[in-house]
Amino acid sequence: MKQLLLVTFTFFYLTTFSQEKKQLQFFQTDWGRNISWDAFCEKTKASGYDGLETWFPSDKKSQEELKAALNKYGLKVGFLNGTNKSLPFEESLKAYTEHFKTLISWKPAYINCHTGSDFFTFEQNRAFIDAANNIAKENNIPVYHETHRGRFSYNLPDTKKYVQKIPDLKLTLDISHWMVVHESLLQNQDNELEEIIDRSHHIHARIGHAEGPQVNDPEAPEWKKAVDRHLDIWENIIRKKWKTRDVFTITTEFGPADYMPTLPYTRMPVADQWKANIYMMRTLKERLKIE
Structure with missing residues (x-):
């Protein structure tokens, strides 16, 4: 009897402890930022974020200001790296690979890549993926490849080919891109999505729809079906990743004008980008019962 009670208590303790450890870490996009790094990081921290996601600043002054603001407000950083499609393949691959050295020196939480091109061959795109994955292993920093229009991962069927042939390919799932590429909410493609879900290690939380990559306001009732579909997938x-790790990272990535729909002639956004991103963070926390 005592042994049974001990086993039961141990199971309860381990289960409860494991559940308590599960976390979501949220990163705010700096897309459209028009205030100083200090002001942006202060606002990001006050809004409840753990970090921010950004392209590496091009000038030294901005780099110094970003580093100071991250330290001041205790924020993590996730960097973006991308294939420059305007360069010849070999030059682009060299620039892409070299840029990782700079990003890694900052010890980011992760690096999210806009990898390859929809006009490159499979082997050309694979060269970018392999270079990134090797760097990830050598430096023990997560490197993910975002599902994104214009890249190797611009649609579901083609991305599956890469997933099936590259075992260590890890994705950032921004499924809003695929909603518009496939002109649907992919309602009948759950089986096709299984491999993608298994390979997704980071999420870009933006709501797309059959006619565009971003709804005007995720709180508007007319978008409930699209929001629910994204939430189900996310x-x-x-929950799958929580079985093997305690922390999952998410970037809220509603964009500014003109990605955000605007009024004609004025280019005034029809909704508040910051508010939309906060809504996505709070909705996911409520959905997954995260305080």
């Missing part, structure tokens, strides 16, 4: 990914 929850599936997060």
Whole structure:
């Protein structure tokens, strides 16, 4: 009897402890930022974020200001790296690979890549993926490849080919791109999505729809079906990953004008980008019962 009670208590303790450790870490996009790094980081921290996601600043002054603001407000950083499609393949691959050295020196939480091109061959795109994955292993920093229009991962069927042939390919799932590419919410493609879900290690939380990569306001009732579809997919990914790791990272990535729909002639955004991103963070926390 005592042994049974001990086993039961141990199971309860381990289960409870494991559940308590599960976390979501949220990163705010700096896309459209028009204030100083200090002001942006202060606002990001006050809004409840763990970090921010950004392209590496091009000038030294901005780099110094970013580093100071991250330290001041205790924020993590996730960097973006991308294939320059305007360069010849070999030059682009060299620049892409070299840039990792700079990003890694900052010890980011992760690096999210806009990898390759939809006009490159499979082998050309694979060269970018392999270079990034090797750097990730050598430096023990997560490197993910975002599902994104214009890249190797611009649609579901083609991305599956890469997933099936590259075992260590890890994705950032921004499924809003695929909603518009496939002109649907992919309602009948759950089986096709299984491999993608298994390979998704980071999420870009933006709501797309059959006619565009970003709804005007995720709180508007007319978008409920699209929001629920995205949430179902994201929850599936997060709960699967929580079985093997305690922390899952998410970037809220509603964009500014003109990615955000605007009024004609004025280019005034029809909704508040910051508010939309906060809504996505709070909705995911509520959905997954994260305080």
